[in-house]
Amino acid sequence: MNDLVRLLGLTQPQVSKHLRVLREVGAVDVRDEGRQRLYRLNGHALKPIHDWVKSYERSWSERFDWLDVVLEDLKQRRKEMAMTSSGTATVTLPTEEQILITRKFDAPKHLVYEAWTTPELVKRWWNAKRGEVTIAEIDLRVGGTWRYAMVTDGGFEVAFHGEYREIVPNERIVSTEVYEAMPDGETLNTLTLTEVEGRTTLTILVQAPSNEARDAIIDSGMEAGMQDAMDLLEQVAVSLR
Numbered sequence: 001m002n003d004l005v006r007l008l009g010l011t012q013p014q015v016s017k018h019l020r021v022l023r024e025v026g027a028v029d030v031r032d033e034g035r036q037r038l039y040r041l042n043g044h045a046l047k048p049i050h051d052w053v054k055s056y057e058r059s060w061s062e063r064f065d066w067l068d069v070v071l072e073d074l075k076q077r078r079k080e081m082a083m084t085s086s087g088t089a090t091v092t093l094p095t096e097e098q099i100l101i102t103r104k105f106d107a108p109k110h111l112v113y114e115a116w117t118t119p120e121l122v123k124r125w126w127n128a129k130r131g132e133v134t135i136a137e138i139d140l141r142v143g144g145t146w147r148y149a150m151v152t153d154g155g156f157e158v159a160f161h162g163e164y165r166e167i168v169p170n171e172r173i174v175s176t177e178v179y180e181a182m183p184d185g186e187t188l189n190t191l192t193l194t195e196v197e198g199r200t201t202l203t204i205l206v207q208a209p210s211n212e213a214r215d216a217i218i219d220s221g222m223e224a225g226m227q228d229a230m231d232l233l234e235q236v237a238v239s240l241r
Contacts, residue, residue, distance in 0.1 A: 089230045091223055097214050099206040103230045107237040109193040109200040113170045115237040116191070122148065125232035128225040135159070142167055146175065162189075177206075185213045200237075202230075 019039055022028045028039045089103035105112050115121045119136040127133045131152035138146045142164055149159035159180045165188070166174035173191040188207040193200055208214035 088234075089227055091226075093214075093218075094205075096211040097208045099208070099214060099217065101202075101204040101206070101226065103202045105200040105202060105234045105237055107200060107234065107241070108198055109195040110170045111237040111240045112193055112200045112202060112233070114240060115233055116173075121236050121240075124236050125229055126150065128229035128232065130225060130228070140164065140167065162186075182216075185209065185216065187213070187217075 019028065019030075023030055023039075027042055029042050030037060030039050032038075089101055092100045092102075094100050115125065117138060117140055119138050122136040122138070123133040126136065126148055127150050131150045131154075133148065133150045134157075135147060135149035137148075138144075140146075144164050145161060146164070147159065147161035149157055151157050161178055161180065162176040164173065164175045166172065171193055175189055175191075176186055177189050178186045186209065190203075190205040190207075192203045192205075195201075206214075206217070208217060
């Protein structure tokens with residue numbers, strides 16, 4: 001009894017009272033052995049309680065499983081609603097780790113490619129009307145690197161950099177991208193240009209390292225800046241005719 005008192009953190013009268021109640025309802029059996037009184041759980045008496053609790057456990061487990069499904073669906077719907085395009089580019093979420101950007105340009109693909117890969121032209125559109133581009137470095141070759149930086153209208157600097165993995169002039173660029181304030185969130189971006197009757201469809205598939213990283217990009221408000229940058233990119237490409 002003394003060991004039980006210490007284990008439960010109760011006084012001896014409190015323990016005795018609880019044991020008496022359990023004995024009265026048949027939940028424990030008791031026998032005297034010398035000067036000791038020994039208690040043993042009565043499994044047969046506890047079985048109806050176990051079965052009753054088990055039925056509710058199963059029911060609530062099924063409800064919580066269903067709740068997980070509903071919450072995941074609501075989460076996905078929220079992301080899809082967040083990604084409804086407010087501008088000329090369309091943003092979708094093909095998988096848990098991907099963002100797909102699609103935009104049509106009223107310019108041939110070689111001019112869009114030129115505007116995308118020429119440092120002095122990048123400075124004209126990459127700011128997305130939110131500041132001044134101070135650095136646009138491009139080493140356009142497989143294994144080469146790029147780095148863009150700008151001072152925003154709020155007075156702080158943002159910078160991105162990456163490495164070129166694949167280059168098909170006027171058609172395709174695969175490169176990494178790192179936001180320097182969050183260096184662990186590297187993405188792999190695939191830019192594709194296709195032309196029909198002088199108009200170009202640009203797609204960018206952003207492959208994030210995880211669902212959490214992808215959602216962080218979405219929640220950062222990336223779409224608004226991207227839409228403005230794409231509008232400026234089209235203006236620059238058209239001006240090259």
